[in-house]
Amino acid sequence: xxxxxxxxxxxxxxxxxxxxxxxxxxxxxxxxxxxxxxxxxxxxxxxxxxxxxxxxxxxxxxxxxxxxxxxxxxxxxxxxxxxxxxxxxxxxxxxxxxxxxxxxxxxxxxxxx
Amino acid sequence: xxxxxxxxxxxxxxxxxxxxxxxxxxxxxxxxxxxxxxxxxxxxxxxxxxxxxxxxxxxxxxxxxxxxxxxxxxxxxxxxxxxxxxxxxxxxxxxxxxxxxxxxxxxxxxxx
Numbered sequence: 001x002x003x004x005x006x007x008x009x010x011x012x013x014x015x016x017x018x019x020x021x022x023x024x025x026x027x028x029x030x031x032x033x034x035x036x037x038x039x040x041x042x043x044x045x046x047x048x049x050x051x052x053x054x055x056x057x058x059x060x061x062x063x064x065x066x067x068x069x070x071x072x073x074x075x076x077x078x079x080x081x082x083x084x085x086x087x088x089x090x091x092x093x094x095x096x097x098x099x100x101x102x103x104x105x106x107x108x109x110x111x112x113x
Numbered sequence: 114x115x116x117x118x119x120x121x122x123x124x125x126x127x128x129x130x131x132x133x134x135x136x137x138x139x140x141x142x143x144x145x146x147x148x149x150x151x152x153x154x155x156x157x158x159x160x161x162x163x164x165x166x167x168x169x170x171x172x173x174x175x176x177x178x179x180x181x182x183x184x185x186x187x188x189x190x191x192x193x194x195x196x197x198x199x200x201x202x203x204x205x206x207x208x209x210x211x212x213x214x215x216x217x218x219x220x221x222x223x224x225x
Contacts, residue, residue, distance in 0.1 A: 004156070033211040040121065042201050042215030043157065056212050090156055094211060101147075102211065104156035 002027050004093050004105035012111045013081050021076040021108045025093030032074040033102065034066060035090040043090055049074050050096075081112045116140050119202055119216030128225050132189040136202035136216045139183065143204040143214070146178050148187045151199045151218065160200075161187065192223045 005024045013019050025032050031050045035043035045058035049068035063079045072093075078085055088109050092102040119136045126132055134148075145164055149157035161176040163169045163185075169176045175188040185204075189196055199220050203213040 031211065040217065042117075042119070042203075042217050043213075044215070045212045048211040058212065092156075092211070101159050101162060102213065104149075104158070106154070106156045 004029075004091055004103050006089075006091050006105040006108050008108060009106070010109045010111075012113060014113055015081055015083060017081050017112075018077065018079045019081060019110060021078075021089050021091075021110070023074045023076070023091030023093075023105060025072050025074070025091075026103045029093035029095050029103070030072050031094045031096060032068060032072065033092045033094070034074070034076045035092065035104075036060075037088040037090055037107070039087070046076070078110075083112050086110060086112045114139060115217075116214050117202065117204060117216040120219055121217050123220040123222055125222045125224060126192055128192060128194060128223055130192050130223070132192050132196070132221060132223075134187040134189075134200050134202075134219050134221070136185050137183055138185075138204055138214075140204075140206075140214070141180075141183070142206040145205045145207070146176070146185050147203040147205075147213070148174075148176055149201040149203060149215075151201060153198075157201055189221075192221075194223050194225045197221055197223050 033048040034046040037043040048056040052068045088107040090107045091105045148161040151157045166180045173190045177186040199218040201218045202216040
């Protein structure tokens with residue numbers, strides 16, 4: 001039973017560039033959420049996708065956007081990268097918008113130089 | 114003030130010790146409380162899930178919630194070196210909600 005998979009595992013970008021991170025949910029799950037985890041901090045909620053639409057959003061600027069595909073996989077896009085965007089980006093999946101616990105992937109480590 | 118406060122540690126204990134991990138919170142809307150374990154270079158793994166006040170036990174782990182004090186705890190009995198990890202508390206106003214609010218995490222080291 002495949003868990004949540006994320007790619008790439010590591011990424012180095014320069015300030016001002018754009019980045020796309022990818023996530024495949026756990027088999028049977030249809031909802032994807034994205035979290036940002038800065039070093040030494042807990043994860044912070046970015047947004048949730050369900051039925052290919054953004055359903056909830058945390059306190060992140062519009063530079064952060066996403067997409068969910070018909071096969072439930074998802075992408076996180078970040079434009080105009082800042083040094084402060086350096087973090088571990090975690091994808092979590094669940095069944096339905098409510099009613100099941102979140103399963104996290106191992107994340108993508110993004111470094112902005 | 115952060116919505117969820119958690120002592121970052123590190124907390125270092127000998128093998129076999131009882132470990133107590135704690136979080137306080139300020140948002141009275143939180144109804145659902147979770148503890149996650151995160152090993153280095155891995156994603157968080159759900160350990161315990163509790164609703165409202167009370168205790169829940171699962172093997173060596175006991176989760177405790179005191180909503181009147183806005184205080185939650187995780188106890189680990191007979192701690193093992195394999196328990197060495199970062200422990201994150203998380204909370205939500207929705208059942209199994211996707212919008213979790215996490216504490217900063219406590220680093221636990223169990224020495225053999």
